[in-house]
Amino acid sequence: MDEKANFGTNFQNYLAREKRLRLITWAATILPLAVFLTLISLTIRQENKFQKLRQQNAGLSNKNASLMSQISDNQNKLDKMKSNIDYYASQLKPSVIISFANEGQRPKANAVAEQLGKLGYDATVADQPMGNKISQNTYVRYFFGNDLALAQKVQEQAKSLGIPAQIQSFAEIDEEDREALGYIRPKTLELWLGQRYVPSS
């Protein structure tokens, strides 16, 4: 009788165990599939990211090669400039530094700078009037022998704006005096509006 009762309990356990097994089987199958799908999707996402990075990297490599080529070209240019002053001058944009004696001359100085800028010159106007430090007369100053023609052009432009300027050469000065002027590169000119110059209205 006890054995029968015992087996009855065991049978209930068996049914409960079967129920548990069904749940475990379901979970043990679906969960790995879900994990697997998640891993696959993550892998694919990463792969796509890598693909984009590879494309970007290829683009950057091309840009890098182009930049290296530009650097090499510029280095060659620089070497050539160092060894040949005429070549150096040919690569430079002409520039004109405009100085003036008093505030009354500033609008004229700005007008000349604007006009020269339109003609392709790199024209800058001094921040402050030079007062007594500037010459009495108005000059276009040049510092290299080859810049005479350029100085004449600037003189003409100045004249067209009502500024009668003389040309003043510093091409023949010795090295010591040149150093005293500071670093001046070829194709750099100065336009000094002297103390006597009075802009016409």
Place this chain on the structure above:
Amino acid sequence: MACSVTDRIVLVIDSDRRTIMTYCSIYPAVLAVAVGVSLYFHYHPVQNEPLLQLAGTAISAVAIPLVLSHIRRAEALRMLRLKLRECHKLAPADPECVKIQEDVDAIIRLRMGV
């Protein structure tokens, strides 16, 4: 009047039927994943990555034990249904009923690992 073991066999059959239904509910999920993964890799092939083989291995590892269990349980269910049919034919006092009960108890003990 049937054998006294009939109720027990009915419960075991019901349990087995539910187990088989569980297996059957898993197959579509496995199939859907397999088809989905295959289609994805067909249209978005990933070069130099053994992902398709990996997917096939993982799905097989899940599906093969499931199919084997399903076959075993389906065979047991078929046998239990035969026994149930026999029970319905026998009188409660029939000595054959005792034998059937012993067979069913043996099956349960085997499954429980007793």
